[in-house]
Amino acid sequence: MRTSDFDFNFSSNILAKYPSSERDESKLMIINRNNKKIEHKLFKDLHQYFEEGDTIILNNTKVFPARLFGNKEKTEAKIEVFLLRELDKKDRTWDVLVDPARKVRVGNKLNFGYGLTGEVIDNTTSRGRILQLHFNGTHEEFIKKIKEIGKTPLPKYINRPTEKNDELRYQTIYAKKEGSVAAPTAGLHFSKHLLKKLEIKGINIVEITLHLGLGSFLPVEVEDISKHKMDSEKCLIDEKTCSIVNNTIQKKKRICAVGTSSMRAIESSVSSNKNLNPFIGWTNKFIFPPYNFSIANSMITNFHMPKSTLLMMTAAFAGFDLLMEAYKIAIQEKYRFYSYGDAMLIL
Missing domain, CATH: 3.40.1780.10 (QueA-like)
Structure with missing residues (x-):
């Protein structure tokens, strides 16, 4: 078929x-x-x-609240990052999707606030990007921070802000x-x-x-x-x-x-x-x-x-x-x- x-x-x-x-x-x-x-x-x-x-x-x-919203360094362009899976706990590297994808290149730095930043370190995967996240704290504190600032990953077609009920x-x-x-x-x-x-x-x-x-x-x-x-x-x-x-x-x-x-x-x-x-x-x-x-x-x-x-x-x-x-x-x-x-x- x-x-x-x-x-x-x-x-x-x-x-x-x-x-x-x-x-x-x-x-x-x-x-x-x-x-x-x-x-x-x-x-x-x-x-x-x-x-x-x-x-x-x-x-x-x-x-888990896998959707993060950040700003691109220098230009302050708004970037949405969708965490797919953690690849390395020690290096805090994640397989991610980014939107808009055309605005993000290897070496770009993103600021999510609350002490969490990220850097695009690879752009070669078929799925999207490899993003390295930086946070001054333990891995447990880092995961806790993601849960605090992350949003419920509603599908794109829903096309509305995430609400408490979600x-x-x-x-x-x-x-x-x-x-x-x-x-x-x-x-x-x-x-x-x-x-x-x-x-x-x-x-x-x-x-x-x-x-x-x-x-x-x-x-x-x-x-x-x-x-x-x-x-x-x-x-x-x-x-x-x-x-x-x-x-x-x-x-x-x-x-x-x-x-x-x-x-x-x-x-x-x-x-x-x-x-x-x-x-x-x-x-x-x-x-x-x-x-x-x-x-x-x-x-x-x-x-x-x-x-x-x-x-x-x-x-x-x-x-x-x-x-x-x-x-x-x-x-x-x-x-x-x-x-x-x-x-x-x-x-």
């Missing part, structure tokens, strides 16, 4: 710039792959589709392990009340960790999608999660991956007998049609950008034609798209 196959037209008014008033009050589209039936529910109805012994896999990564809502209620620069958005719909309902019903709730970085939102710039290279993201799957998931597989019950990040994580560590293995490391797994999934037989995900790797993975799971029909209906029915938008459950 080609990248252009995953394009579609839409009006900008379907882009959700704010979350729903309550997490589980967002719309939920139900897509049944067997009978091709599409239903319309609310996310709080999710428990109706699971029964005792089923397993739901959540990504417990936590978003610190809470651009984070799942079960976020534990800090390291993401983007939220695992399918999980944003879960409320404490809904999770409790699922647990009372006897449904297993397990967690993996995949820290979302540039790999999750880097655009596909080649027409032949098999030539696209995913950026690596850090992943952790523990033995407890594997034991519960593999027991669910053995009993032929429902296993649901919440979000493309959870799906990518579990598909990155599959044994030869189609079980889930413990894993600590990095994954650059890129899933696109056709693909045979080994672990999950259902999936929760949001509505994604045209031509994105997230849309390609969802099409591989749902089936290309059925998913494109679902997106057409979603646009007609005024579903809200992207990070703060509505969700779908693919069965």
